[in-house]
Amino acid sequence: MPLSRVYLSPGLFGFERVGSYDYFGHVEQGIRRRFADAGREVEVHVVDVxxxxxxxxxxxRLMAKIEGTLGDGGPIHLVGHSTGGLDARLVASPTFNVRGYRETPPWHPRIRSVTAMNTPHYGTPLASFFATVSGQRLLYALSALTVIALKLGAPPLAISASLVAAIGSLDHALGVELRVIDALTDRVVRVLDNASSNDLSAYLRLLRDDQGAIIQLSPESMDLFQAGVEDNPEVFYQCSVSYAPSPGIVHFARSLLSPWQNMSTPIFATLHRVTSLENGMYPCAPPQGAADEILLGKYGHVPPAAASDGVVPVRSQLWGKVAWAGMGDHLDVVGHFGGGKKDPKHVDWLSSGSGFDLRRFDKMLDSIVGGMLEADPA
Incomplete structure (x- = not known):
């Protein structure tokens, strides 16, 4: 039986490895275990994008990773979280146009499936905000907090509290406040050991040097992406979709139980508020109201118009077969949810009140890997 190869492509707030922390670690382990349980051999590669x-x-970068590891044969499965799902769609498309590749590579027919996890297929209003000066500072600060929270369990409270307060004033931010955010972010980075701090600093420099995807993920830009990137009829497409409850009084009250939750809840509320903004001309949803019928079948109800995972509107996440739909925020679905004392391997980054847990994570991976195996039966 040929060896299967799975390629994982991270998205916004994503990375291959920073300071010995693997962004896709939980997903990678889950995929390996499920392939083994099915009696199938698999290699899982995380793409350093x-x-x-x-x-x-x-x-x-995804194509270069495939070409460096593809071997002599066997099926290829592409999995992307957030923006990574768009990378996978572009690579699998028969109309792909990727810099450095003039012709369709010989391994292209080996692609069996594309899995898009919480991907903004129709864009996200948050990208439009991240393209502003204030939004760029917010992205920079949140990226630093994300890495440190996942590595340490929670950032140092004193410094983080000041940074969160500065983020909360972004609606009125001028030059001085923006410089304060940069300085506080740099202080947060320095709490790591030297090796991890250097890795994170290099990662943050990448964010500042090239923000091409931020502009491309706006609803207006994704309208053009949809027109130019066709699905491959020989490839199985599936997605995971989720949304978190709109932050409210109960959510804020529960966050008081933990100092870090108390600080991170306003950050999630800010992200959720921006993501909920509607664009009447370029809606973040499939055309002609098709999304509501699909979501009704999965949730048993139609999610609110502003429903999102805090980064991507839930209707924008729909593409291909819905492998799994449930309550969860943007990073819950890649294993970054609160595991508590019983499951310390899983660390949350923001308090969204989604209630996502190991049971949902396992059920989601069961469905995703099941789709891969169905696309390439033994």
Whole structure:
């Protein structure tokens, strides 16, 4: 039986490895275990893509990773979280146009499936905000907090509290406040050991040097992506979709139980508020109201119009077969949820109140890997 190869492409706030922490570690382990349980051999590769570079540049990194590890044969499965799902769609498309590749590579027919996890297929209003000066500072600060929270369990409270307060004033931010955010972010980075701090500093420099994907993920830009990137009829497409409850009084009250939750809840509320903004001309949803019928079948109800995982509107996440739909925020689905004392391997980054847990994570991976195996039966 030929060896299967799975390629994982991270998205916004994503990375291959920073300071010995693996962004896709939980997903990678889960995929390996499920292939083994099915009696199938698999290699899982995490792609080292630039977190905010253009989709074409990110796709080129994905293709280079495939070409360096593809072996002599066997099926290829592409999995992308957030922007990574768009990388996968572009690479699998028969109309792909990736820098450095003039012709369709000989391994292209080996692609069996594309899995898009919480991917903004129709864009996200948050990208439009991240393209502003204030939004760029927010992205920079949140990326630093994300890495440190996942590595340490929670950032140092004193410094983080000041940074969160500065983020909360972004609606009125001027030059002085923006410089304060940069300085506080740098202080947060320095709490890591030297090796991890250097890794994170290099990662943050990438965010500043190239933000091509930020512009491309706006609803207006994704309208053009949809027109140019066709699905491959020989490839199975599936997605995972989720949304978190809109932050409210109960959510804020529960966050008081933990100092870090108390600080991170306002950050999630800010992200959720921006992501909920509607664009009447370029809606973040499939055309002609098709999304509501699909979501009704999965959730048993139609999610609110503003429903999102805090980064991507839930309707924008729909593409291909819905492998799994449930309550969860943007990073819950890649294993970054609160595991508590019983499951310390899983660390949350923001308090969204989604209630996502190991049971949901396992059920989601069961469905995703099941789709891969169905696309390439033994």
């Amino acid at each position: 630039h977190p905010t570079a253009s989709i074409r540049r990110r796709a080129a």
